[in-house]
Amino acid sequence: MSNNKKHSNKIDTIVIVGGGTAGWMAAASLSQFLANTNTTIKLIESADIGTVGVGEATLPTIREFNLALGIDEIDFIRKTKATYKLGIEFCDWYKKGSSFFHPFAKYGAQLNAAQFHHCWRKSLDLGEPKDIGHYSLPTVLARMGKFAQPLARPQTPLADYGYAFHFDAILYAHYLRDYAIQRQVIRYEEKVVDVALDGRGFIHSLKLANDEHITGDLFIDCSGFRGLLIEDALETGYEEWAHWLPCDRAVAVPCQRTGELTPYSRATALEAGWQWRIPLQHRIGNGYVYCSQYISDDAATERLLGNIEGTVLAEPRLLKFTTGMRKKFWNKNCVALGLAGGFMEPLESTSIGLIQSGISKLQTFFPDKNFNPDDIREANRLTKNEFERIRDFLILHYKANQRGDTELWNNCQAMSIPDTLNHKIKLFKNRGHLVNYDEESFENNSWISLYNGFDILPQKYDPRVDQINNKELAHDLANMRKAIHTAAKHAPQHKDFIAQHCAIE
Ligand SMILES: Cc1cc2nc3c(=O)[nH]c(=O)nc-3n(C[C@H](O)[C@H](O)[C@H](O)COP(=O)(O)OP(=O)(O)OC[C@H]3O[C@@H](n4cnc5c(N)ncnc54)[C@H](O)[C@@H]3O)c2cc1C
Numbered sequence: 001m002s003n004n005k006k007h008s009n010k011i012d013t014i015v016i017v018g019g020g021t022a023g024w025m026a027a028a029s030l031s032q033f034l035a036n037t038n039t040t041i042k043l044i045e046s047a048d049i050g051t052v053g054v055g056e057a058t059l060p061t062i063r064e065f066n067l068a069l070g071i072d073e074i075d076f077i078r079k080t081k082a083t084y085k086l087g088i089e090f091c092d093w094y095k096k097g098s099s100f101f102h103p104f105a106k107y108g109a110q111l112n113a114a115q116f117h118h119c120w121r122k123s124l125d126l127g128e129p130k131d132i133g134h135y136s137l138p139t140v141l142a143r144m145g146k147f148a149q150p151l152a153r154p155q156t157p158l159a160d161y162g163y164a165f166h167f168d169a170i171l172y173a174h175y176l177r178d179y180a181i182q183r184q185v186i187r188y189e190e191k192v193v194d195v196a197l198d199g200r201g202f203i204h205s206l207k208l209a210n211d212e213h214i215t216g217d218l219f220i221d222c223s224g225f226r227g228l229l230i231e232d233a234l235e236t237g238y239e240e241w242a243h244w245l246p247c248d249r250a251v252a253v254p255c256q257r258t259g260e261l262t263p264y265s266r267a268t269a270l271e272a273g274w275q276w277r278i279p280l281q282h283r284i285g286n287g288y289v290y291c292s293q294y295i296s297d298d299a300a301t302e303r304l305l306g307n308i309e310g311t312v313l314a315e316p317r318l319l320k321f322t323t324g325m326r327k328k329f330w331n332k333n334c335v336a337l338g339l340a341g342g343f344m345e346p347l348e349s350t351s352i353g354l355i356q357s358g359i360s361k362l363q364t365f366f367p368d369k370n371f372n373p374d375d376i377r378e379a380n381r382l383t384k385n386e387f388e389r390i391r392d393f394l395i396l397h398y399k400a401n402q403r404g405d406t407e408l409w410n411n412c413q414a415m416s417i418p419d420t421l422n423h424k425i426k427l428f429k430n431r432g433h434l435v436n437y438d439e440e441s442f443e444n445n446s447w448i449s450l451y452n453g454f455d456i457l458p459q460k461y462d463p464r465v466d467q468i469n470n471k472e473l474a475h476d477l478a479n480m481r482k483a484i485h486t487a488a489k490h491a492p493q494h495k496d497f498i499a500q501h502c503a504i505e
Contacts, residue, residue, distance in 0.1 A: 008369075009368040009369045009370060010037075010039075010368055010369070011039060011217045011218050011366075011367060011368060011369065012038075012039060012040065012217055013039070013040045013041075013042065013215065013216040013217050013218075014030060014034075014039060014040070014041045014042070014216060014217070014218045014219075014220065015042050015043075015044070015206065015214055015215075015216035015218070015219050015220070016041065016042065016043040016044070016219075016220040016222055017043075017044050017192055017206065017219070017220070017221055017222060017223045017228055017229060018043075018044075018045060018221070018222030018223040018224060018338070018340070019043060019044075019045025019051065019173065019177065019187070019222075020045075020051035020052060020169075020173060020222060020224060020338060020339075021051070021055055021169055021172060021173050021338065021352060021355065022222035022337040022338025022339070022340070022355045023043055023045060023173075023220075023222035023337075023338070024043070024172075024173045024174075024176035024177050024180060025065070025176060025337075025352075025355050025356065025359060026220050026222060026337055026355075026359055026362075027041060027043045027176070027177075027180040027185045028069055028176040028179045028180045028183075028185075029065070029068070029069065029359045029363075030359070030362075030363075031179075031180050031183035031184065031185050032068070032069055032070075032183065033363050033366075035183065040186065041180075041184070041185045041186070042185070042186045042187075042188065042214060042216070043180070043185055043186070043187050043188070044187075044188040044190060044192055044206065044208070044214065045187070045188070045189060046189070046190060046191040046192075047189060048191055049191065049224075051169075051170065051173065051224070052169075052224060052225075052319065052339060053169060053170060053252075053317070054169060054250070054252050054285070054287065054317075054319065054346070055169045055346070055351060055352055056166050056167055056168065056169050056278045056280065056285045057085060057088075057164070057166050057265045057276070057278050057346070057349035058085065058164040058165050058166070058167070058349055058352050058353070059104070059164050059348075059349055059350065059352070059353040059441075060104045060162030060163060060164045061164075061353050061356055061357075062164055062165060062352060062353070062356070063162075063163075063164070064356075065356045069179065071175075071179070073502075074501060074502045076175065077165065077167075077498075077502040078502050078503070078504055078505065079171060079175050080165075080167035080168050080171040080172045080175055081167065081168045081171060081280050081281040081282045081504050082165040082166060082167035082168075082280065082281065082502075083165065083166045083167075083261060083263065083279055083280055083281055083494070083498060084147045084163050084164075084165060084166075084263045084494060084497070084498070085163060085164040085165055085166050085263065085264055085265060086103055086104065086138040086139075086141060086142045086147065086161070086163055086263045086264050087101055087102050087103035087104055087105075087138060087139065087142060087264050087265075088101070088102045088264060088265045088266070088267055088348070088349070089101050089142070089262075089264050089265070089266045089267070090102065090266075090267050090268075090269075090397075090453055091266060091267070091268040091269070092268055092269040092270075092403070093267075093269045093274075093397060093401055093403075093453065093454070094400070094401060094402055094403075094453060094454045094455060095401075095402050095403055095404075096403060096405065098453075100133070100449065100452060100453030101133050101136075101139045101142060101143070101264070101449070102348075102446060102449040102450065102453070103133075103136045103138040103139045103142070103161065103445075103449065104138065104161055104162035104163060104164065105136050105137065105138045105139075105160070105161030105162065105445060106136075106160070106161075106444075106445045107120070107132050107135045107136050107445060107448060108120065108135035108136075108158070108477070108480050109158065109480060111465070111468055111473070111476055112464050112465065112467055112468050113464055114461075114462040114464040114465045115432075115444075115462065116135065117132070117432055117448050117458075118432050118458075118461040118462035118464075118465050119461075119465050119468075119473060119476075119477065120132055120135065120477070121432055121457065121458050121461040121465075122461050122465045122466070122473065123473060123474065123477050124457070126470055126473070126474055128474060128477055129481075131452075132448065132449075132452045134481045134484065134485075135158075135477075135480055135481065135484065136161075136484070137158055137159050137161060137484045137487055137488060138161045138163070140484050140485060140488040141263065141488050141491055142262070142263055142264045144488055144489075144491075144493075145260045145261070145262060145263065145493055145494055145495075146263070146488060146491040146492060146493055146494055146497075147163075147263045147491065147492065147493075147494040147497045147498075148487075148491035148492065148497070150162070150163070158480060158483055158484055158487070159487060163263075164349070166265060166278045166279060166280055166285070167280065168280055168282075188208065188212075188214070190208040190209050190210055190212070191208065191209040192206045192207070192208060192209075192223075192228060193207050193208065193209050194206070194207035195207075195228070195229060195232070195233035196213075197233065197234075200332070201234070201332060202332045202333045202334075202371075203216070203219045203229060203233060203234070203332070203333055203334055206219075217333065217369055218333055218334075218335070218367065219333055219334045219335075220334070220335050220336075220337060220362075221334055221335070221336040221337070221340040221341075222336075222337050222338050222340060223340050224338070224339045224340060225321060225339045225340070225343070226340070227326065227336060227340040227341075228340070229334050229336070229340075230326055230328075230331060230334055230336035230340055230341070231326070231340075233334075234331050234332060234334055236326050236327050236328050236331045236336075237326070237327035237328075238322070238324055238325070238326055238327065238342070239324050239325055239326075239327055240322055240323070240324040241323045241324045241325075241344070241391055242322060242323055242324070243415070244323075244391065244395045244398075244415065244417065244418070245323035245344060245345055245391065245394055245395065245398070246291040246293070246323075246398070246408065246411075246412070247273045247274075247289045247290055247291050247323070247345050248291060248292050248320065248321060248322060248323070249289070249290055249291075249292050249297065249300070249318065249319065249320050249321070250287050250288065250289045250290070250318075250319045250321075250346070251287060251288050251290075251297065251300050251301045251304055251316050251317065251318050251319075252285070252286065252287035252316065252317045252319065253286050253287070253304060253305070253308065253312055253313075253314060253315075253316040253317065254283045254284065254285055254286065254312075254313045254314055255283065255284050255286060255308045255309065255310040255311060255312050255313055256283060256284070256310035256311045256313060257279065257280070257281075257282065257283055257284050257310060258284075258309045258310040259309065260494075260495070261279055261281075261493075261494050261495040261498065262279050262494065263494040265277065265278050265279075265349065267347060268307075269401070269403065269409075270288065270290070270303060270307075271294070271295070271303075271405065271406045271408070272290040272291055272294040272295035272300065272406065272408050273288060273289045273290030273291055273295075273300075273408070274288075274289055274290075274347070275287065275288050275289075275304060275307060276289065276346065281498065281503065281504050282504065283310075283313055284308075284309065284310060286304060286307075286308050287304070287346075288300050288301075288303060288304040288307075289345060289346060289347070291408055293408075294406065294407055294408045297318055301316045301318075304316065321339075321343050321345075322343075323343060323344050323345050324342055324343070324344075325341065325342030325344070325383075325384070325387045326340070326341050326342050328380045329341045329342075329358060329361075329379070329380055329383040329384075330362075330376045330379050330380055330383075332371065333367075333371055335358070335362050336358075337355050337358045337359065337362075338351070338354075338355050338358075339351070341354070341358060341383075342354075342387060344387065344390055344391055344394055345394065347394055347397060348390070348393065348394060348442070350390050350394075350441065353441065354386070354387070354390075357383075357386060357441075358383065361379045361382060361383060362379070364379070365378065365379045382439055385437070385438055385439035386439040386441060388418070388420065389420075389437060389439055389440045389441060389442070390441050390442070391418070392417075392418055392420055392421040392424070393441075393442045393446070393447070393450070395417055395418070395421055396421060396425070396450050396454070397450065398412035398415075399412060399413065399415065399417050399421075400450070400454035400456060401413055401454070402454075402455075420437065423435060424447070425456065428447070428451055428456065428458060429456060429457075429458060429459065430458065430459060430460065431458055431459070431460040431461065431462075432458030432460070432461050432462070434447055434448070
């Protein structure tokens with residue numbers, strides 16, 4: 001093929017619809033990915049429509065995203081009024097009064113080549129502490145309200161953990177907008193009122209409210225729940241998971257920050273769903289995610305307002321959604337990112353991470369104007385798997401409850417679950433085996449946190465643990481607990497760490 005022919009197939013113009021977290025993450029990342037290629041990137045957003053404005057808790061992968069863009073972490077924390085997140089505290093999920101912590105970290109260290117959780121399982125028979133959190137430095141730090149950089153001290157595998165952030169979603173979008181505009185992304189502040197398709201059914205152009213027409217080769221739908229391009233124009237279809245993930249509404253309200261600056265988010269199960277608490281430097285984000293079948297919007301709002309620590313800073317905001325995913329995240333010349341691609345509820349803060357991996361898949365399979373169908377099929381297969389793995393992880397939170405107090409929780413306990421999840425639980429219960437399918441977002445340690453939090457224990461363990469004598473096992477585990485508690489004792493309080501390194505000016 002001649003160079004000219006190759007050149008003519010190149011994507012010349014990318015049009016992104018939407019200026020929420022998804023739109024600006026895509027614009028920032030693509031402006032860097034396609035730097036010096038003469039590709040024009042346009043982003044259209046509408047102040048009349050606005051953004052969803054929530055989405056403040058993240059996963060550790062956000063650090064990789066920022067790092068790849070060359071963003072300075074301290075500058076980012078200051079400008080987005082962020083705090084550190086070591087994990088999530090789950091209250092009242094298993095039973096009322098119970099709690100557990102899901103850290104971004106492995107537990108303990110393996111002994112005699114046996115994975116730690118097998119050693120821990122045997123230790124329970126010897127009367128050792130049941131709470132696996134004692135073997136996780138970030139869990140102990142979080143319980144003490146402290147924060148330290150991983151591997152700061154001590155220099156042991158026990159101090160190798162991840163962390164994420166809580167940030168102001170609107171400020172993060174602004175931060176990335178500045179980044180993208182500096183790299184020649186062209187911003188339109190207009191409403192898209194019509195979408196024109198070509199003879200193949202591909203998107204040809206968008207009509208704006210001011211009658212301007214925007215043409216492009218590749219379109220990225222970041223228009224939020226509605227899916228203006230992927231659904232309204234291309235009718236891609238949506239796979240609903242409400243029978244497994246029943247919450248379909250949320251009411252959100254910020255309040256003044258009071259008390260300790262916790263280095264973690266909290267998710268507390270309530271009668272018809274659960275409540276989030278996300279601490280930022282300047283305020284606390286709160287919300288009640290609920291199932292409208294079991295509670296009215298007014299009652300949910302009242303329940304949330306009754307549970308809030310500080311003075312309320314804004315009117316409560318109601319959001320409606322259907323859990324599930326778009327049947328194809330990439331259809332023809334349109335890729336859907338963010339809420340336009342699907343939403344599985346915010347319980348484990350996975351949405352921003354999914355935007356990030358969607359961008360990364362687009363880059364891995366970056367098309368030319370031929371839009372190779374095999375590449376698109378593979379990108380869709382990977383995305384579907386990724387969504388389904390997260391879906392299963394989320395379902396476990398509902399299925400394993402033993403609250404027994406309301407219809408929602410009783411129905412969740414009784415519901416049938418996907419075979420993929422059933423298989424995982426069965427193998428873990430039997431001999432502590434952790435099944436890994438492809439495209440897992442949550443690694444073994446996360447599943448162990450959940451199993452432990454819901455008191456799902458393996459009956460048997462790796463026989464190699466029996467080669468360690470009981471006294472030695474108890475001694476090694478006690479040493480791990482001691483090393484972790486000593487390290488945590490010496491770490492600064494989260495609020496002091498922020499004040500010293502990255503407080504807002
Ligand atoms: C209750 C709730 C809690 C959440 N919590 C978390 C969390 O803790 N962590 C996490 O990772 N995620 C969370 N999420 C998800 C997260 O909010 C989203 O993934 C993220 O904000 C991205 O949203 P978005 O950019 O896809 O959509 P939006 O923020 O809705 O942005 C849509 C954009 O499209 C534009 N637009 C729409 N139609 C048009 C049009 N016709 N013309 C021009 N522009 C248009 C809008 O102006 C806007 O700029 C939560 C979501 C909900 C609902």
